[in-house]
Amino acid sequence: MLEAWQRIFPGEEVVGRELLARWSQPHRRYHTLDHLALMLAVIDEHAGLADDADAVRLAAWFHDAVYEVFAQDNEERSAALAVRNLEALGFSQARAEEVARLVRLTAGHAVAPGDRNGGLLADADLAILASGKPEYDRYAAAVREEYAAVPDEVFRPGRAGILRKLADLPELYRVVPARAEWSARARANLAAEIRTLLGAP
Template sequence: MSLGIVPWRAAWQALGAAPGDGLHAELLARYAEPHRAYHTRQHLAECLALFDEHRLLAQRPAEVELALWFHDAVYDVHRHDNEAASAAWARTALLDGGAAPEVADRVATLVLATRHSVAPATSDEQLLVDVDLAILGAAPARFAEYEGQIRAEYSFVPPTVFAEKRGAILAGFLARPVLFGTQALQARFEAAARANLQQAIAAQG
């Protein structure tokens, strides 16, 4: 799926709502901010394309799709409320666009699920989280690019500190019993993700 205006509008229409003027362009501008290296339009496009392949698994596909659009709308490595701020923006935008309050609340909750701090509570949350984490199971070249992009976003962190912190984060993922809870994505990405994580942890020294 592209980042074009047509699928964007279709998702809103499916929810009986309409996006505010300039919202699509504003989101694309956010994903193109110069301090971003991974959380960019590339990541957003990859997420939307993967979701489109598995759209039929979603209970409320338009809600998941819009949650993906907003999930990294606010991103600054120096703050700790990116997901909360992104979720709040999504909720406000949906309410302003005429979406039902319960729809706006569900989309905001989906965005919050990308904090990856608690287990997803619904199948749609699980699908969204799995799509967001699919980069872990990417082909080796793309995964290496991803690791470089994350390092670029934290270029201000000294190498030894980054290696320690990054290694701990990657080890935390590797320690999970399963990385992907959606059966189709688990079959597709789990083994590759574990191999990528093991290699990346070793590279951190």
Template sequence: MTLLLDPPAWPAHGTVWSHLVSDTSLHELRSFARAQGVGDRAFDLDHYDVPAERYEALVAAGAVPVSGGELSRRLAGSVLRVPGRERRRASRDALLARWSALWGPGGTAVHDVGRDLVDRWREPHRVYHSRLHLADSLDALDLLVADGAPGSRWHAATALWFHDAVHDGEAGRDEERSAALVGTLLGPLAGHARRAGTGEPLTGHDVDEVARLVLVTTAHDPAPSDASGALVSDADLAVLGADPGRYARYAAQVRAEYGHVPDDAFRAGRAAVLDQLAGLPHLYRSPAAVSRWAAAAGRNLRTERAALRP
């Protein structure tokens, strides 16, 4: 395990800060930080911000002191770095702008729901299921729609906002709670808020449809006739068809998010997830997604599955 720490040099909030990173394993980085009492709130996508008073203790615990330039080079050369362009499109302001674009002019209630959702996606225990994944899935949906994939973009986009809004690491239950949250947050807006584009008022049917689409992400097995379900499922799984480096970062993020799970148990559980995905009759349902991601996804899943074998 190699953990890198640059000198305190970044002023903010009345002190100066160091960056704690790993260029090989987010899991080891998070495990080390937690063992040293560095809270999850200090994690910022690919590094921890730690105040100057913690510097000596972290070095004594095993972090390797390096210059700021060396730390930046090592992180940039790894698959774990989150580039600035990804940070910007996953920022709170950028996401809130995307939420607002789904709605017509209205009161503050719609914006309050958006702020609630963004704050959920920014919860400190998340590593993969974070605001980056939300931005990625919305981008993937836009690509599918641009490629001519059928289905309701509005319902699919709104479902993606909710699909991991509750994420406690309980497969199945997380999706059920996220779907229930649709009714809690959007239900009171029915008859008042208006959907962008059509200008039509939000209806109870819209709320029910969004909740249904959230549940599609439980098994990623929408019915052949479910075009909107295919949009949601395909956008959620788009990362599987990423380039090898981006996929490696995704796999590292998943491992870190389940850092409390011992290695043997994680390998078994993760292998079961990969086998379930590989066993789907069709990983992607829309022709647009198949064309864009299916071949790369197959290679990525086989590579990760082989790496999980003891």
């Protein structure tokens, strides 16, 4: 993974290794290096759809760099971390702020029309929803593990509500060419998990 970081910052190891350590924290079960790797793969495959593909890649690196399970400000703290580090690495303030904007966008995945950078980042972040059933089931199980301290009677309706908000988005995916196919698979996965969470047949 360090090689992926160094494709943007050749030879830079200090910040790259700090980010890898953050993504490898033991309390993480879904928000891990595997999630980051999937996002980067989607971004690399569709880099031509962004206005600044490296800004989107860096937003992926930083978007869950701060991740505390019950915190409400993970994205804001991750955005601030991005600005500090990127400006220290020579990024202009404007470009660092674009990365920070993208990091904040992952809090709710609200993408404005014409936001190509935001669209690609959101598509990459939500790509797991469109995976095959075995991968999706592993994702759902990993999320449950991250919230192991929450009892089932609280977790199940709470998680179902979050999934409903995603399912109710007018567009789950914005820019990837296969967005129609991804959306169909994702909505089927979301519906199946909601039924399981609520004990519906």
